Structures are given as structure tokens and as C-alpha cells.
Amino acid sequence: xxxxxxxxxxxxxxxxxxxxxxxxxxxxxxxxxxxxxxxxxxxxxxxxxxxxxxxxxxxxxxxxxxxxxxxxxxxxxxxxxxxxxxxxxxxxxxxxxxxxxxxxxxxxxxxxxxxxxxxxxxxxxxxxxxxxxxxxxxxxxxxxxxxxxxxxxxxxxxxxxxxxxxxx
Amino acid sequence: xxxxxxxxxxxxxxxxxxxxxxxxxxxxxxxxxxxxxxxxxxxxxxxxxxxxxxxxxxxxxxxxxxxxxxxxxxxxxxxxxxxxxxxxxxxxxxxxxxxxxxxxxxxxxxxxxxxxxxxxxxxxxxxxxxxxxxxxxxxxxxxxxxxxxxxxxxxxxxxxxxxxxxxx
DNA sequence: CTGTTTGTTCGGTCCAGTCCGAACAAACGA
DNA sequence: TCGTTTGTTCGGACTGGACCGAACAAACAG
Numbered sequence: 001x002x003x004x005x006x007x008x009x010x011x012x013x014x015x016x017x018x019x020x021x022x023x024x025x026x027x028x029x030x031x032x033x034x035x036x037x038x039x040x041x042x043x044x045x046x047x048x049x050x051x052x053x054x055x056x057x058x059x060x061x062x063x064x065x066x067x068x069x070x071x072x073x074x075x076x077x078x079x080x081x082x083x084x085x086x087x088x089x090x091x092x093x094x095x096x097x098x099x100x101x102x103x104x105x106x107x108x109x110x111x112x113x114x115x116x117x118x119x120x121x122x123x124x125x126x127x128x129x130x131x132x133x134x135x136x137x138x139x140x141x142x143x144x145x146x147x148x149x150x151x152x153x154x155x156x157x158x159x160x161x162x163x164x165x166x167x168x
Numbered sequence: 169x170x171x172x173x174x175x176x177x178x179x180x181x182x183x184x185x186x187x188x189x190x191x192x193x194x195x196x197x198x199x200x201x202x203x204x205x206x207x208x209x210x211x212x213x214x215x216x217x218x219x220x221x222x223x224x225x226x227x228x229x230x231x232x233x234x235x236x237x238x239x240x241x242x243x244x245x246x247x248x249x250x251x252x253x254x255x256x257x258x259x260x261x262x263x264x265x266x267x268x269x270x271x272x273x274x275x276x277x278x279x280x281x282x283x284x285x286x287x288x289x290x291x292x293x294x295x296x297x298x299x300x301x302x303x304x305x306x307x308x309x310x311x312x313x314x315x316x317x318x319x320x321x322x323x324x325x326x327x328x329x330x331x332x333x334x335x336x
Numbered sequence: 337c338t339g340t341t342t343g344t345t346c347g348g349t350c351c352a353g354t355c356c357g358a359a360c361a362a363a364c365g366a
Numbered sequence: 367t368c369g370t371t372t373g374t375t376c377g378g379a380c381t382g383g384a385c386c387g388a389a390c391a392a393a394c395a396g
Contacts, residue, residue, distance in 0.1 A: 009287035010298045013305065016283040023276045025193075027354060039301050046373060056356050061374060084363075084372060093308045108191045115184040119177035130178045133207050137181065140261045143324045150331035156311045162334035163318035166326070195384060214343060224386045229344060231384095252342060252393080 010039055024100055029055055030063050034072055034089055043076050043086035071099045094156040106148045113141040178207055192268055197223055198231050202240055202257055211244050211254035239267045262324040274316040281309040 014035035021031025067073040076086045182203035189199030235241040
């Protein structure tokens with residue numbers, strides 16, 4: 001446990017990342033492991049992450065797999081070197097948020113929209129109250145789909161610029 | 169349990185809302201209760217929601233309180249009538265998403281940014297590797313704060329227009 | 337005042353997710 | 367070849383959240 005001599009500021013930020021992880025549906029351990037990698041100067045192996053975080057080897061193994069799948073960290077398979085796999089953090093937070101956004105929100109919107117359209121098609125009585133509600137839902141979700149489609153193509157700076165340009 | 173004679177399309181959409189609720193960090197019961205209220209022609213009381221959803225009275229009570237606090241449904245305290253409180257669904261999905269967005273994402277970004285700034289101030293060695301990482305984090309989060317601040321003022325149509333205007 | 341209807345609160349159960357340790361597999365160095 | 371290091375997988379303990387039923391509080395009808 002080498003947390004004692006670590007800079008306090010870094011520890012505070014890592015704790016904050018732990019909390020953020022929970023908000024985005026990940027575990028606290030995922031937030032800490034990402035944080036340690038974010039501050040690391042070099043890629044770290046699983047035993048090194050065990051040393052740094054205090055988590056069990058199995059936990060680190062599972063969490064790194066999840067984070068790699070999502071794209072939050074990168075798995076560097078260094079064939080030649082002594083240690084076999086090493087992980088580094090994706091530094092561009094914006095990329096991460098875009099990925100999360102696409103994988104959770106956009107996907108969710110699309111599947112919901114598909115369900116709504118299917119339900120609308122099999123309405124026994126299209127002019128009923130249910131029909132009206134479903135049509136309104138569809139209109140909203142079509143807007144949402146378009147918004148997310150456009151937003152995922154932009155960088156943070158572009159998105160900010162687009163909004164600022166519209167405001168005035 | 170009067171689900172048997174309900175239109176199938178409506179049931180499909182409600183199931184979809186149950187799933188959406190989970191994505192946004194709410195319980196499945198919250199999704200169903202909102203869905204029933206969304207399709208209801210008139211506001212419903214707690215016993216009626218119990219009848220429609222099959223959930224226990226206590227569950228309906230707790231969930232309606234949560235949904236009311238978030239703004240997903242509205243509590244109509246009808247003093248004069250026989251039944252005391254009645255709930256109706258907020259029909260504008262965009263309002264709901266904005267609320268969720270503000271309460272979860274924006275708040276999360278702001279607290280994180282505050283933590284980062286505090287950590288940056290108490291850096292013992294500002295020119296270190298940690299200092300550089302923390303400064304980059306701060307820059308990203310300031311962008312994010314600005315984006316969310318601008319986005320929460322816009323309607324769905326405006327947001328879509330802003331993005332479409334920027335694209336071409 | 338008493339019984340009934342509505343809503344809240346409280347304790348408890350159940351389940352899913354997190355994390356751990358141990359067993360196992362694979363690759364390397366001696 | 368054999369021991370050591372690294373990583374994965376498996377079963378289980380623990381925890382938090384969702385949901386339930388029962389007890390309780392409040393308002394109304396008779």
C-alpha cells in the first residue's frame with residue numbers, strides 16, 4: 001500500500017474519478033484503476049495495478065477487461081518484454097464520454113425508437129388515445145435520434161462552438 | 169391484474185420505458201409507473217396505480233415520491249374530491265431528459281471540476297507530471313461545463329437546429 | 337365516535353453486483 | 367525440464383437496492 005507518500009492532490013482527483021465511475025454505471029474500482037493509469041507515466045501491468053490500488057488480482061483482471069472493452073484504457077500486448085500485458089489510460093476524456101454516450105444513450109434511443117415504431121404498426125385502433133400517445137413518443141424520439149447522430153460526430157470544441165454560435 | 173385486455177402495443181412501449189428507466193439510473197417500477205401514467209387519460213391515485221401495475225402500495229408510494237421529486241410526474245393534490253392525491257405524467261419527454269441531465273450529468277461535472285481546481289491549488293509541485301495531468305483534466309471539464317450550461321437552455325428543436333446549422 | 341379509505345413509514349427478504357481468495361492455465365527463465 | 371511470474375476463471379462472502387407486507391397516521395363518511 002504505497003498511498004501514503006502519494007501526492008494528496010492526485011489522491012483527491014482519483015477519489016473524484018471513483019465517484020464519477022459510479023455515476024456512469026461503472027464500479028468504484030473501475031474509477032480508481034482508471035485514475036491510477038491516468039496519472040501513471042508508463043503503462044502498468046496487473047501486478048503493478050494490484051500494488052497501486054490494493055485490489056485483488058482477480059478484481060484488477062476483470063475490471064481491466066471491462067475498461068478495455070469500453071475503450072477507457074488500452075491494452076498494450078508487449079510480446080517481447082518481461083511483463084506480458086500492460087495498460088495505459090485513454091487521455092482524451094472527450095473520446096471516453098463519446099463512447100459512453102454512443103454505447104448507452106444512443107443505443108438506448110435507437111432500440112426504443114424501433115420498439116415504438118413496431119408498436120405503432122400493430123396498433124389495432126390507430127385513432128385511439130394510445131395511438132396518439134405513441135405517435136407523440138415517436139416524434140420525440142426521432143428528434144433525439146437526430147440530435148445524438150449529429151452530436152457524436154463533433155469534438156468537444158466543435159460542439160461548444162456550435163452551441164455558442166447558436167446562442168447569439 | 170387487468171393487463172390481459174390492454175392493447176399489446178401499449179404494453180410493449182411500457183416495457184421499453186421500464187428498460188429506459190434502468191439506463192437512466194431508475195428502477196424498473198419507476199419506468200412502468202411512468203408508462204401507465206403516460207397512457208392514462210386522467211390522473212391516477214395510488215390505489216389505481218396499484219391496480220394497474222401490480223406493485224405493492226408501499227412501492228407505488230415510494231416510487232411516486234421519487235418521480236415527483238425529479239419532475240417526471242406531477243402530483244395533483246385534489247383537496248375536494250374523494251381521492252386525495254392523483255398523479256399525471258409529464259408528457260414532454262424533452263423536459264424529463266433535461267432534468268435528468270441537469271441533476272446527474274451537469275451536477276457531476278461541476279462537483280468534479282470543483283475538486284480538480286482545489287487539487288490543483290494545493291499541488292506541492294505544480295510543474296510535475298501530476299500537475300500537467302490535472303491541468304489537462306481541468307481544461308476538459310471546463311469545456312464540458314460550458315457545453316452543458318449552454319445545452320440545458322435549449323429545447324430539443326433548438327438543439328437540433330444548432331447542430332444542423334453547424335454541420336453545413 | 338367509529339369504521340373505511342388513502343397514503344406513509346418501517347422492518348425484512350431477495351437478488352444483482354462487487355470484490356476476494358484459490359485453483360487453474362500459460363509463458364518465460366534457470 | 368521445473369519453478370516462477372503473470373493472467374484468467376470459478377465459487378463464495380458481503381453489500382446495497384428493489385420490492386413487499388404490516389403497522390401506523392390522517393382524513394373523510396356514516
